[in-house]
Amino acid sequence: MERILFGDNQFFAVNHISDEKSRAQSIKFKDDSAIVKTLDDAREAGINTFMCTTHDRISKICDVIRAQPEKYKGFKIFPCMPYAHKYANAVTELGIVGTLKEYVPGNFFGSLFKGGVAFLSKDFLSIMELLVDAEMKMFKGIDTPVIFLQNVITDLFLGLNADEVLIAYYHYVKKKYNADAGFITMNMPKLLDVLEKGGITNPIICSSINKVGFRMSGGKEIYEDYLKNRKFRAVAMQVLGGGAIAPKEAIEYVCGLPNIESILFGASSKANIQNTVENIHYFDSKK
Amino acid sequence: MIKIALIGAGKMGISHLSILGAHPMVEVVGVCDTSKMVNDFLSRYCKFKCFTDYQKMIDEVKPEAVIVAVPTKFHYSIIKYLLEKNIHVFAEKPFCLTSAQGDELVKMANARQLFNQVGYHNKFIGTFGEVKRLVNSGVLGQINHFVGEAYGPVVIKSKQETWRSDPSEGGGCLLDYASHVIDLINDILAPVSSVKGSLLKSIYSVNVEDAVYSLLQLSNNVSGILSVNWSDETYRKMSTSITINGTKGKIISDANELKVYLKDASGLASYTEGWNLKYITDLTPTVDFYLRGEEYSAQLDHFINVVAGKAPNKINTFESAWYTDRAIELIKNSAK
Numbered sequence: 001m002e003r004i005l006f007g008d009n010q011f012f013a014v015n016h017i018s019d020e021k022s023r024a025q026s027i028k029f030k031d032d033s034a035i036v037k038t039l040d041d042a043r044e045a046g047i048n049t050f051m052c053t054t055h056d057r058i059s060k061i062c063d064v065i066r067a068q069p070e071k072y073k074g075f076k077i078f079p080c081m082p083y084a085h086k087y088a089n090a091v092t093e094l095g096i097v098g099t100l101k102e103y104v105p106g107n108f109f110g111s112l113f114k115g116g117v118a119f120l121s122k123d124f125l126s127i128m129e130l131l132v133d134a135e136m137k138m139f140k141g142i143d144t145p146v147i148f149l150q151n152v153i154t155d156l157f158l159g160l161n162a163d164e165v166l167i168a169y170y171h172y173v174k175k176k177y178n179a180d181a182g183f184i185t186m187n188m189p190k191l192l193d194v195l196e197k198g199g200i201t202n203p204i205i206c207s208s209i210n211k212v213g214f215r216m217s218g219g220k221e222i223y224e225d226y227l228k229n230r231k232f233r234a235v236a237m238q239v240l241g242g243g244a245i246a247p248k249e250a251i252e253y254v255c256g257l258p259n260i261e262s263i264l265f266g267a268s269s270k271a272n273i274q275n276t277v278e279n280i281h282y283f284d285s286k287k
Numbered sequence: 288m289i290k291i292a293l294i295g296a297g298k299m300g301i302s303h304l305s306i307l308g309a310h311p312m313v314e315v316v317g318v319c320d321t322s323k324m325v326n327d328f329l330s331r332y333c334k335f336k337c338f339t340d341y342q343k344m345i346d347e348v349k350p351e352a353v354i355v356a357v358p359t360k361f362h363y364s365i366i367k368y369l370l371e372k373n374i375h376v377f378a379e380k381p382f383c384l385t386s387a388q389g390d391e392l393v394k395m396a397n398a399r400q401l402f403n404q405v406g407y408h409n410k411f412i413g414t415f416g417e418v419k420r421l422v423n424s425g426v427l428g429q430i431n432h433f434v435g436e437a438y439g440p441v442v443i444k445s446k447q448e449t450w451r452s453d454p455s456e457g458g459g460c461l462l463d464y465a466s467h468v469i470d471l472i473n474d475i476l477a478p479v480s481s482v483k484g485s486l487l488k489s490i491y492s493v494n495v496e497d498a499v500y501s502l503l504q505l506s507n508n509v510s511g512i513l514s515v516n517w518s519d520e521t522y523r524k525m526s527t528s529i530t531i532n533g534t535k536g537k538i539i540s541d542a543n544e545l546k547v548y549l550k551d552a553s554g555l556a557s558y559t560e561g562w563n564l565k566y567i568t569d570l571t572p573t574v575d576f577y578l579r580g581e582e583y584s585a586q587l588d589h590f591i592n593v594v595a596g597k598a599p600n601k602i603n604t605f606e607s608a609w610y611t612d613r614a615i616e617l618i619k620n621s622a623k
Contacts, residue, residue, distance in 0.1 A: 013523050017543045017566040022523070085440075085524050091298045093441060097324055124328055155578045159305025162332040186577035190309065214568050217577040244568035 001049070001146065001204070004280055005078065005235065006042040006273075007266035008052035011035050017242040025268060032060045041270040043075065045277045051078040051264055053150070056086075059138035066141050080148040080184060081135040088152075104130050125168045132172060146204060147173045148182035155187055158194060167198040180204055182235070187217045189226050206235035206264065211253040214241040227259045237264040248279055255283035289594055292317040292350035294341045294365060296325050299379050299406065300356035302578060306587050307354070308333070309576040313591060317348040341365060345372060352402070352594050355379060359462060360455065363388040370395045375402040377590045381466040382608035386616050389609040402600045404590045405608035407470040409527060411582035411589070413570025414545045418529060418538055419475045426553045427533025433476060433511030435468040439525035441517040445491045459495030461487060461615060465515040467527055469503075469618075470611040475529065477507040479614035482621040490518040501618050513618075543567045 009015070013026035029035050039050060039061070052058050058079075065072045090099040104127055136147070149169055157165050170181040181204070185191045188207035195203045208215035209223060215238055216223045227234060239254045240247060254263055263280055267273045291313050293304050300320070307313045318329055319338040326337040338344035345353070345368075352375035355365055363383050369376050370392065382405050383389040396403045409415050421427065441464070473479060481504045487496035498516040505511075517525075528541040536549040545565040552560045574584040592598040 015543075017568060019526055019528075019541050019543060023521075026521070088298070088524070095297060096301070097322060100324075124332065152579060155576075156301065156305050159307075159309040159576060159578055160301070160329070160333045161308050162328075164332055187309070190576070212568065213573055215573075215577060217573060218575050219573055242566065242568050244566055 001233070001235070001262045002047070002076075003262060003284070004047050004277060005049045005051045005262050005264040006039070006047045007237070007264050008050070008055075008058075010266045010268045011038070012053065012055050012057070015242075017244070028268060032057065032064070035061055036064050038268065038270075038273075042273050044270075045273050047273075047277065048074055049076045049078060051080060051148070053083045054079055054081045054135040054138065055083045062138050062142055076143045076145060077139060078146045078148055078182065079136065079139055079144055080150050080182075081132065082150060082153065083135075084150050084152040100127065103134065125165070125172075128165060128169060129172050129176070132169070133176075136177065144177065144179055146180045146182045147177060148184050148204075148206060151184040151186050154183045154185045154191065158185065158187060158191055163194050163198050166194065167200065170195075170198075170200055170203070182206055184237070186215050188234075189218060189222050192226060192230060192232050195232075202231050202233060204233045204235065204261075206237055208238040209234070209236035209254060209257065209260070210239050210241040211245050211250055212241045214238060214244060224257065227257050232259075233261045234259055235262045235264055236260050239263060239265060247276065251276065251279040252283050255280060255287070288312060288314040289352060289591060290314050290316045290348070290350045291352050291354065291591075292319070292344060292348055293354045293356065294319045294344075295355065295357035295379075296320040296322075296329060297356060300354070301325075302583060303354050303356060303587065304329075304333075304335070305578050306576060306584050310587070310591065311575070312595065316350050317344045319344045342368065345369070345374070350374060352377065352590070356406075359384055363392065366392050367395065370399060370401055373399060373401065375594050377404045377406065377587070378605075378608075379406045380470070380608065380611075381405075381462050381615065382605060382612050384612075386609060386613040389605065389612045393605045393609050396605050402590070402593045403605040404586070404593070404600070404603045405605060406586060407467060407603050407608065407611070408580070408582040408586050409467055409471050409542070410474060410603055411585035412542050412580075413567055413572075414540050414542060414565070415471060415475070415529070417545055417565065417570050418531070418540045421538060421547065421555070421558075422475055422531065424553075424555060426536060426549065426555055426558070427531060427538065428535030428550075430476065430509050430531060430533045432532040433472065433509065434530040435472045435511065435513050435515075436529070437464045437468045437515045437517075437525060437527040438519040438522045439464065439517050440520040440522055441525075442491050442497055443518055443520045445493075453494060459487075459492070460497050460515060460517040461499045461618060464517045464525065465499040465513065465618075466611055466615060468513060468515055468529070469614045470608070471527070471529060472503065472505070472511070472513070473610050473614065474607065476509055476511075476531070477505040478610040479503050479617060480506040482614070482617040483510070485618045485622040487619075487622045490516075499618065501621070503614070545570070 011029045013022040015022040173181040184206045213220035240250045318335045319341040329335045330337045355378040483502035485501035488498040490497035497518040501513040531538045539546045547563040593600045
């Protein structure tokens, strides 16, 4: 993985500290061309990996990338699935079974219901595989070497102790897409323990890592301990603590930690992208 | 270890179950749901002991406390049964479908000294907690108006109907979205005592309202506006906010950001004259396990601490949720 990954929160009105800023971003990135322009700004600053949710609008961005193979040569996308709010709102309205009926493609789900066939263990994993395939459709023909599971799903299964599903996701992504599975989580230490127990060595784990300990469940100290003493490929997100930390100070902290393979950040303006990239290079060079 | 069982593994139930499953002080002794598919998944992959009959589950696994996350129309009978068995109860919001049912359960829980909580998670969000602290400090002077709002994209087209679209089962925007805002107003300012008029509007739904607009009067004579709409697709997810105007200042707060305007230097630490800005990052303690938001873990941590005798049973009690049920009833009546 590259040292710096470009995220997509700003494109889809995800702002962890301000609804007002969310709305402003929603207006700014109303047109897909504004998203493409910002991605080009990131590429100009030397970032060639875009980590994005499987939001409907990403399929349009993928069309733009596919249409210009020369321009986007070497450009990678790390999909993060699923776009959780799509499913969360659907579950509120349709219930869990209704949501699966709506989103699992084909007749697979319906036929299981109609026939009154008892669910076998394999069937749940098949549903998971079908949902992964449905989410991956939009990336056809694009280089996706790492495919992430969103934290809301990773952490849901983690708490339910459904370790087997997480492990099955890892193996399926490898087999079907020849890609590494990545896991986004707000509970990094607990997840690493579970993945290792399931036989996955050196997993890719993306989690909040920042100087103020924001969304570092269980506390900053245990995260620092795991980074120092355990083996995994760490991606640091929310390094600015949702905007609570001054950028320079925030990046100095993250660059100073051991074992962080990549830093994920998102920004709306060219100046902020350049500034963040320069800060990362500066503090990396001081190591 | 506290033995806890769960009744209802739908959207909120599954989320509670995950948080409980990761909790070091909890042993999940049983899960009850009517869906075979959900039960099959939970017993096969999560190793939970699953039931379809909650009474059978209670008899067999003997929990100390139960989380009730079924549709609201079942709350009264299930909670009553649990209280009769001397079991502590955490119930999802809203509490009951009528204030008479809720009143009976409040009295019953108190008489039996059973711990009780309702899942109004906004009270565990740092910004709203700070709003309450500020209001109680008197820093706003005399409060003359408030606006409580919630918007989100739940029903954004006409679709198939579920229990959420049936008013007799506790569906609709009033019981789902608006109850959160009413509960916050009740808690931060004072309980709603009368309703001057309400509009319950359907936008896409046939049988229930998708929006609630209401003029509320509180028991301390402060009045204000409730404006809630779950068919607003300009929001990515539910967004709840409260604005409070007083003679000495104003507060505008949502779950992420708190803006406070003060006419004079307040004497309150870290607040000065003019606008003050605070973020959730300044106001939220870290939780041990995170799913969907710190507040979901924090509310269950609180319930577990209450059951363990480590905290007083004061936040989101049946009694406070009853005030919200009563306000919902007043709004419904005023819209007729």
